[in-house]
Amino acid sequence: GAVVSQHPSRVICKSGTSVKIECRSLDFQATTMFWYRQFPKKSLMLMATSNEGSKATYEQGVEKDKFLINHASLTLSTLTVTSAHPEDSSFYICSAKPARTSENNEQFFGPGTRLTVL
Amino acid sequence: QKEVEQDPGPLSVPEGAIVSLNCTYSNSAFQYFMWYRQYSRKGPELLMYTYSSGNKEDGRFTAQVDKSSKYISLFIRDSQPSDSATYLCALHGSSNTGKLIFGQGTTLQVKP
Numbered sequence: 001g002a003v004v005s006q007h008p009s010r011v012i013c014k015s016g017t018s019v020k021i022e023c024r025s026l027d028f029q030a031t032t033m034f035w036y037r038q039f040p041k042k043s044l045m046l047m048a049t050s051n052e053g054s055k056a057t058y059e060q061g062v063e064k065d066k067f068l069i070n071h072a073s074l075t076l077s078t079l080t081v082t083s084a085h086p087e088d089s090s091f092y093i094c095s096a097k098p099a100r101t102s103e104n105n106e107q108f109f110g111p112g113t114r115l116t117v118l
Numbered sequence: 119q120k121e122v123e124q125d126p127g128p129l130s131v132p133e134g135a136i137v138s139l140n141c142t143y144s145n146s147a148f149q150y151f152m153w154y155r156q157y158s159r160k161g162p163e164l165l166m167y168t169y170s171s172g173n174k175e176d177g178r179f180t181a182q183v184d185k186s187s188k189y190i191s192l193f194i195r196d197s198q199p200s201d202s203a204t205y206l207c208a209l210h211g212s213s214n215t216g217k218l219i220f221g222q223g224t225t226l227q228v229k230p
């Protein structure tokens with residue numbers, strides 16, 4: 001149980017286009033999902049917290065108009081990178097926190113999406 | 119000063135060795151301490167979590183937390199080549215936001 005999927009796993013796009021990444025919790029409901037960005041040999045950097053039915057909370061320095069987040073249901077959150085540029089190339093990872101109460105705030109991570117902007 | 123410090127390595131050990139991975143942190147509000155394993159080009163998977171100070175053992179893995187020193191460790195006994203991965207510590211406080219603060223990750227290579 002507790003599987004999180006991401007789609008696509010890899011995407012290559014031209015500069016100026018928009019890219020949508022989906023994060024799904026397959027066997028549990030997630031009221032909260034998190035979007036991270038990871039550069040090579042670097043740690044995960046939290047970009048935003050996505051709550052079902054409400055606006056996402058963005059971390060300092062993350063452009064909300066650049067990275068659009070929609071958490072339309074308890075099992076799906078999407079991240080859209082708008083007008084992508086080469087500096088947006090990165091590994092994007094989502095995680096999902098189950099709706100059930102958990103003292104350790106357990107999160108389950110997706111496999112990540114490799115975005116390359118040419 | 120970063121909230122969480124972790125030596126990125128790489129750390130290379132022979133098969134069967136005992137591995138010690140560590141993180142230090144600065145915020146005494148952290149109460150939940152986790153270790154994640156991340157294989158190349160994959161998402162992190164939770165290995166262990168510990169609440170407050172103490173030890174926790176799970177098979178070949180032992181997690182230790184010393185809140186007085188703000189120091190956490192993950193020990194791997196009888197290391198295997200399949201343990202080769204990046205290990206990230208992650209911490210969060212008592213709030214229910216779920217926000218995790220990650221260390222940089224230590225790359226481990228276990229040579230057969």
